[in-house]
Amino acid sequence: MTRHPAAIDDESLIAALRLASGSDPVPARVTAAAHAAFGLRLPGAVQARSVVTPVPRGVRSTEETRLLRFTAAELTVELEVTSLDGLVDLAGQISPCPEAGTLVEIRTLHLTESRVLSPTGQFAVTGLPPGWFSVVCHRPECSPVVTTWTRIRP
Structure with missing residues (x-):
C-alpha cells in the first residue's frame, strides 16, 4: 500500500512560499518586542x-x-x-x-x-x-x- 502526502491547497502553498522568500513584513509589535529585549542586555556582565x-525539611506552609x-x-x-x-x-x-x-x-x-x-x-x-x-x-x-x-x- 502506497501512502501519498496530504494535498496542499494553492493558497497555503503560496503563503508558505511567501514566508520562505521573506516577502511578508515582520509585524510592528514583533519588531518592538525585539528592540525592547535587546535593550535589556548588559554587555560585559x-x-x-x-x-x-532544596525546600527546608519539616517546613509546612500554605504561603x-x-x-x-x-x-x-x-x-x-x-x-x-x-x-x-x-x-x-x-x-x-x-x-x-x-x-x-x-x-x-x-x-x-x-x-x-x-x-x-x-x-x-x-x-x-x-x-x-x-x-x-x-x-x-x-x-x-x-x-x-x-x-x-x-x-x-x-
Whole structure:
C-alpha cells in the first residue's frame, strides 16, 4: 500500500512560499518586542546561573514563598519571593557581602528598582508586578553580576 502526502491547497502553498522568500513584513509589535529585549542586555556582565534550592525539611506552609539561588564564580544571590494580592515581594541577600557602595537593581520588563545593600548584604523590594525579573549587582570596580531572567507568577 502506497501512502501519498496530504494535498496542499494553492493558497497555503503560496503563503508558505511567501514566508520562505521573506516577502511578508515582520509585524510592528514583533519588531518592538525585539528592540525592547535587546535593550535589556548588559554587555560585559557576569552571568549568575540558577541553582536548585532544596525546600527546608519539616517546613509546612500554605504561603506562596519561593526560594531562589543564583551563583557566579565569586558571588551568590539568594532570593525569597512572596506573592500577595497579585503583586510580588522580593527579599534578597548577596554573599559574600560586597564592599560599601554596592548597588542592586531588580529589573522587570517595565521598570527597574534600585537598592543600596545593607551592611549585611541584604535588600528588599515590594509591590512588583508578576512576570519576568532579573537582579543585577553593581560592585565598585567590578563587572556587574546579573541573574538569569526568571518568571514569577502570583
